[in-house]
Amino acid sequence: MDEEDIYTKIIDAIVSYDSEAVARHCREGMERGMEAIDIIQKGLAKGLSRVGELFEEEQLFLPDLIMAANAAKAGFKILGPEVSRKKGSSVFIGRIVIGTVEGDVHDIGKDIVVAMLSGAGFEVHDLGVDVPTCKFIEKALEVDADIIASSALLGTTMVGQRKIENLLKDLGLKQRFKTLIGGAPVTEDWRKEIGADGYAENAIDAVRVAKKLVEEKKGTNV
Amino acid sequence: MKLFEPLTKDEIQRIHAESLDILENVGFKVQHEDTLKLLKSAGAVVDCKEKNVRIHESLVLELLRKAPSSFVLAARDPRNDFKVPGGRSYFCSSPAPYIVEGKTARLSTKSDAADWVRLGDYLKNIHLCIRTHVMDKPAEVRDLHGFEVSLNNTTKHVVGIPHSSGAAKYFNKMAAAVLGNEEILRKRALFSTGACINSPLEWPSNALDVFMSTSEYNIPAHINSEPIMGVSSPVTIAGTLVINNAEILSGIVINQLYKERRPCIYAVYTHAMNFKTAEVTSSGSNEALVAAAAAQLARFYNIPSSAWMCTNSKTVDAQSGFESMLTCAFMTLSGIDIIWGAGQLESQKSVSFEKLLIDNDLIEMMLRSLEDIEVSEDTLAADVIRKVGPKGKFLQEQHTMKYYLKEHPSTLITDYHNRRKWEKLGSRDIAEAARSKVEEILRTHQPTPLPRDCQDHLKRILSEYEKETLTSC
Numbered sequence: 205m206d207e208e209d210i211y212t213k214i215i216d217a218i219v220s221y222d223s224e225a226v227a228r229h230c231r232e233g234m235e236r237g238m239e240a241i242d243i244i245q246k247g248l249a250k251g252l253s254r255v256g257e258l259f260e261e262e263q264l265f266l267p268d269l270i271m272a273a274n275a276a277k278a279g280f281k282i283l284g285p286e287v288s289r290k291k292g293s294s295v296f297i298g299r300i301v302i303g304t305v306e307g308d309v310h311d312i313g314k315d316i317v318v319a320m321l322s323g324a325g326f327e328v329h330d331l332g333v334d335v336p337t338c339k340f341i342e343k344a345l346e347v348d349a350d351i352i353a354s355s356a357l358l359g360t361t362m363v364g365q366r367k368i369e370n371l372l373k374d375l376g377l378k379q380r381f382k383t384l385i386g387g388a389p390v391t392e393d394w395r396k397e398i399g400a401d402g403y404a405e406n407a408i409d410a411v412r413v414a415k416k417l418v419e420e421k422k423g424t425n426v
Numbered sequence: 427m428k429l430f431e432p433l434t435k436d437e438i439q440r441i442h443a444e445s446l447d448i449l450e451n452v453g454f455k456v457q458h459e460d461t462l463k464l465l466k467s468a469g470a471v472v473d474c475k476e477k478n479v480r481i482h483e484s485l486v487l488e489l490l491r492k493a494p495s496s497f498v499l500a501a502r503d504p505r506n507d508f509k510v511p512g513g514r515s516y517f518c519s520s521p522a523p524y525i526v527e528g529k530t531a532r533l534s535t536k537s538d539a540a541d542w543v544r545l546g547d548y549l550k551n552i553h554l555c556i557r558t559h560v561m562d563k564p565a566e567v568r569d570l571h572g573f574e575v576s577l578n579n580t581t582k583h584v585v586g587i588p589h590s591s592g593a594a595k596y597f598n599k600m601a602a603a604v605l606g607n608e609e610i611l612r613k614r615a616l617f618s619t620g621a622c623i624n625s626p627l628e629w630p631s632n633a634l635d636v637f638m639s640t641s642e643y644n645i646p647a648h649i650n651s652e653p654i655m656g657v658s659s660p661v662t663i664a665g666t667l668v669i670n671n672a673e674i675l676s677g678i679v680i681n682q683l684y685k686e687r688r689p690c691i692y693a694v695y696t697h698a699m700n701f702k703t704a705e706v707t708s709s710g711s712n713e714a715l716v717a718a719a720a721a722q723l724a725r726f727y728n729i730p731s732s733a734w735m736c737t738n739s740k741t742v743d744a745q746s747g748f749e750s751m752l753t754c755a756f757m758t759l760s761g762i763d764i765i766w767g768a769g770q771l772e773s774q775k776s777v778s779f780e781k782l783l784i785d786n787d788l789i790e791m792m793l794r795s796l797e798d799i800e801v802s803e804d805t806l807a808a809d810v811i812r813k814v815g816p817k818g819k820f821l822q823e824q825h826t827m828k829y830y831l832k833e834h835p836s837t838l839i840t841d842y843h844n845r846r847k848w849e850k851l852g853s854r855d856i857a858e859a860a861r862s863k864v865e866e867i868l869r870t871h872q873p874t875p876l877p878r879d880c881q882d883h884l885k886r887i888l889s890e891y892e893k894e895t896l897t898s899c
Binding site: 262265266267268307309310312316334359360361362363388389406407 | 523559561565566568569589624628630632654656657658699701702703704775
């Protein structure tokens with residue numbers, strides 16, 4: 205059995221959200237001396253993007269998606285420490301602080317996004333619901349986040365996303381963090397209006413946009 | 427009329443027992459200090475750290491008995507008052523942030539909100555009016571703008587949804603101003619209010635703020651439980667009903683502690699999620715069945731009930747017609763007392779003026795089909811049949827005209843022409859027919875305006891609220 209077989213097995217295990225099989229095949233790969241980073245990129249990441257495709261094609265259901273993301277997380281748990289040890293840096297592809305804005309207690313959409321982002325290899329700090337504007341920024345500073353992501357379900361609470369932008373500007377921190385917004389009433393027009401960096405239409409989109417924002421940020425930092 | 431009742435007596439008992447067990451042994455969260463104190467002193471087991479409340483069955487039942495089994499929803503014009511339960515369904519228009527025109531949606535403005543309420547005021551089968559969202563005003567003060575617009579544009583019962591206790595005080599002020607003083611408001615609540623539990627089993631602070639700050643005037647309270655099946659409640663109908671029931675009972679209990687005998691409405695707005703598109707819908711047969719079962723549960727507790735008629739269509743098309751009819755039929759036939767959602771599209775994200783007219787016709791037909799068939803000497807019409815005899819005609823008989831208007835629904839826009847006449851009239855489909863009727867109504871219908879000084883009073887209250895709210899943030 206060659207390396208390709210291991211990748212295929214991991215991808216299949218993610219698509220059928222079998223956490224145990226994902227973990228088993230990741231360990232198997234390591235025992236064979238494969239690079240952890242390769243297993244992540246060619247196995248876990250590929251499996252997740254396959255799941256994303258199947259969901260977009262309406263071949264998979266939402267619970268499948270979340271369970272698949274959790275299965276991928278089981279792989280990261282095993283491979284992560286190995287990558288950190290070798291590279292001396294984090295295995296995570298980016299660090300995100302996320303929460304539902306002040307006055308809004310809705311967490312269903314946000315929780316799905318959290319599952320997808322962690323499954324995709326982001327380090328996610330979930331602040332929960334009804335998060336005061338300053339809390340987003342405090343936490344982002346504390347963990348040195350790449351992205352501040354906020355969710356709003358209500359037309360009345362969307363202003364919380366504008367408040368984050370304004371506070372970042374007031375504190376002179378707008379360049380330090382990328383901002384990502386989402387939620388039922390949120391649109392691309394709203395993103396432009398408040399000056400957020402990214403807008404995600406759904407949980408799959410959130411992973412794509414978050415990756416793009418991290419690349420942009422690292423690009424500008426260099 | 428015999429009601430459609432999907433649950434057996436035994437099944438109702440089982441759902442009842444499971445819900446009470448949840449309230450007693452799992453409990454529910456209450457993110458509201460004052461309410462936690464009230465619950466504790468009433469004898470509930472309160473975990474102050476976790477903000478979790480557990481209530482013994484006997485206390486739940488004792489407080490439930492205090493909720494009135496019937497009450498009047500009052501209107502500015504007392505001729506528009508109605509009592510629930512009334513042996514039939516009453517209908518409310520729908521709130522939404524977007525207005526659909528053709529196939530596109532745009533944000534609703536204050537002037538749309540005024541037109542929306544005015545149209546509801548005109549339509550015979552709309553009994554409670556609610557505005558669309560006032561999206562052209564700052565988010566913090568939209569709620570009171572919407573309430574002002576509602577009070578100005580209808581003499582029917584108004585539903586008012588403040589977003590905070592601060593706003594609720596101003597709602598009370600406005601309603602008292604319209605009626606003359608606060609004492610009359612206590613007796614004639616011309617608006618009712620509602621707030622939603624965060625499923626499963628958590629009362630958020632703003633919902634309880636709204637209930638608490640309107641309790642002083644005994645404003646009727648819609649206790650809304652809106653879980654998404656398979657997401658925030660079990661995916662099964664029976665399991666969802668347990669959550670619905672436990673949540674609403676907890677809300678009634680809390681409201682009876684705020685004010686004994688406060689009118690409460692058992693409001694089940696259960697949603698489903700389409701797991702393929704991850705979209706939340708409210709228009710399917712599962713949601714309709716949940717509503718029908720909820721009507722039975724509400725009757726079991728002697729509390730008036732409420733649910734949403736709904737469609738997930740984005741435009742006024744066949745899907746919007748059949749889904750609204752399906753949900754409306756389940757709800758009217760099962761005896762839901764107040765049915766929300768006339769005029770809505772997209773599972774409550776948008777409304778359409780045309781759709782409100784179509785739903786008005788749909789409701790007209792539904793209500794007619796609910797009436798008992800009158801079987802009497804006169805309606806059996808044996809005398810008339812004898813008189814007309816074989817090969818005769820009934821058209822010229824007095825009896826025919828006497829009963830035609832009484833026994834046949836009168837619709838506004840549904841097309842009953844033959845093809846030739848239909849073509850002559852412009853070959854319009856129902857959305858097009860509705861559009862021209864909407865234009866006509868909005869051009870001509872003016873509900874009795876509030877006295878000039880009262881309108882000014884409302885404006886002053888509004889600017890006071892804006893001053894307080896917008897400068898404080």
